Amino acid sequence: MRQLGVFLVAALVIGTGAAYAAPPDTLTLGLPLEPPGLDPTAGAASAIREVTYANIFQGLTHIDENGQVQPDLASGWEISKDGLTYTFKLRSGVTFHDGTPFDCSIVKFSYGRAAAPESINAQKQLFAPIASVDCPSPDTAVVELKQPTSTFLYDMAWGDAVMIAPKTAAGNKAHPIGTGPFVFSRWVPGDRIELLRNDHYWGAAPKLKAVTFRVIGDPAAATAALLSGTLDAYTNFPAPEAVARFRQDPRFTVAIGHDEGKVILALNNARQPFSDVRVRQAIAYAIDRKAIIDAAYSGLGSPIGSHYTPQDPSYVDLTGAYPYDPAKAKALLAQAGVAPGTSFTIMLPPPSYAQRGGELIAAYLQQVGLNAKLQSVAWAQWLAQVFGQSAFDATVIAHTEARDLDIYARPHYYFNYASDQYKTLYAQYVAATDAAKQADLLQQLQRQLSADEPNIFLFALPKIGVWNAKLRGLWTNDPMPINDVTGAYWAP
């Protein structure tokens, strides 16, 4: 149905010139999924951050378009030599949208709440290194860590670490109140979320007066909404197959950028035959990544060679480690004693990269004598069965968290990779305080993953942005699943 719709749109609409006039100070953006609540400290859904991060809520630090850590509500910081004490200088004159002043007590409250036993923060582990938060003065926050954590400033830029006020924290899910450049105005469930400019914003005032997020998830509907001017922009456009059509249309800007999503064929390393590294390598040789990208994402993604994307710091290009080579794959399988016709099941969650990619992967595996059965599962079931219980053989999934090399060092993660060597390397990386040492260790971690190939690393999702050609200041890259519209404006 989706393909049919998009085909219709592509085939029939070329050359149309529907007139539309977008007001110069408002912006309507498309969202693929509706956020389940608007509190980024109480849920993992990307959609929450896509609406609220940087627009409504801010942290001590934030992530810029290139994934770099920048000062936000902290104007600067000092890190002690031992890497244990972070002294944040807080901006003065900042207030929440309800007038509550921002000071060190807010920092203490926000971090304390996230780390508390009754916390429902989806990334509670980010706060585990914090030993204490002290307030020598209202505009200084001293954070003591239990152990040096080289990722700490980056971690505190996550949506889960934003500053919230004690009085309004409980109500943020339905009525978010932060310190950002836009104020929450209205949420029409199932349809739209409206934000208005914060006239008391501490930073440079945003040029847009109002921003509306519209939930239009169906790819064909999203395409039609852009073409008809119902939407001004879709920063995470869900129909890669319609991109060619927009590229030909001078009314639109198409911006293909980087996303942190890494699409992998995850293998259960605790199960036969995937416990044998030769089998995993054989599967890596058996799959043509380029063909998968063409089929699953209209050729717009970039291949990856480990659990790391090309825009991440200290990236090593390992995409040549396992070139498409079915003969070599067969030889490795024979060496490992895997009989032709060995069968297993690949679980496919709903996104199209998984559904379409899965079909093709099964076909490639068939060529080397592996019989992969496909099973589609709903997202909730994937979480419960694959992630929660590790009850699976293989699955196609995109890991969207940025720089999440740590998942391979966790003791019981769903794909059951267990390498003491990797764990040691990772511990060294986290403890490293020297930038050159960190970079070296990051590269070693990638190489280790590529050599062990615990999962088959397929491709990095592209971030597809389609918007009105007169719009400026939207992000091309997606260093985190966010939609920072602070700098967006209309060209005259």
Next chain:
Amino acid sequence: MRAFLLRRLATLVAALLVASLVVFVVLQILPGDPALVILGPDAQPDTLAALRHQLGIDLPVWLRYLHWIGSLLSGDFGRSTAYDIPVSDLILQRMAVTLPLAVMAMALAGVLAVPLGVAAAVRKARLADVGIMGLTQIGVALPDFWVGLLLILVLAVHAAWFPAGGFPGWWHGAGAAFRALILPTVALALPQAAILTRVARGAMLDIGSRDYLRTARAKGQRERRIVWRHAVPNALGPIITMMGLQFSFLLAGTIIIENVFALPGLGALLFQAIAQRDLVVVQDLVLLFVGIVIIVNAAVDLLNAAIDPRLVEATA
């Protein structure tokens, strides 16, 4: 009449009770922990436990069921975990889209189908009949979402007469809201109208050779009067029964059309609530749909009884 209503009321209560048990049990068996869905893969075990406690899903199953039913009886539909607002508000907001859409689509289907079906029956096997039946064949075969996409392309994207989707809400004025519902109404109505036309034609042919029609013809009445005064009222029974089924379908089964037109209706809400494991919303909606189907069926029976008094006499 009173016996009829009482019987229907008893059916309603019994069906709701059974449905409440079924949906509750199914949601228990269905894999998917709401806390894990909300907090995602990185959540720590103690965080998940804290959220389960907050959501009240760490209580025993039977206690949760009784709690839900007890709240419903006191008029409390519970609170959506995704939106953090009362489910009753959520349903009312969505009803404001789905109900007008269903009523308009049903009315349009009826207005198109009854005259066409009658015309086809009257001119059986002649050109008009073949033409109308051919059209309905196409109409039955066309999926409504495809019709919707076509309408969007031609009338919204190309001609820009209608919005391509979305719903401005009734507070922006009835005109804009009405305009937003026209294309989905047409997309929903056309396939239903095609089905209904065939039903109407069949019903008309069924009674076409009855004695009372022959008598009327023998009395020398004009054919037009015979058709609309004598034949159509007698053929209404199957048509109304069919419309009842279609109306229930339109109220509950518009998920795809709501997706295509990005409409915040009940179908989209149910779909999303299942995906997000917003359990109370799913439970309440299923009960609502069961209730609607039963009430619509009762209304159809009442209407049929009003049209054809023999039905009342037969049951009395």
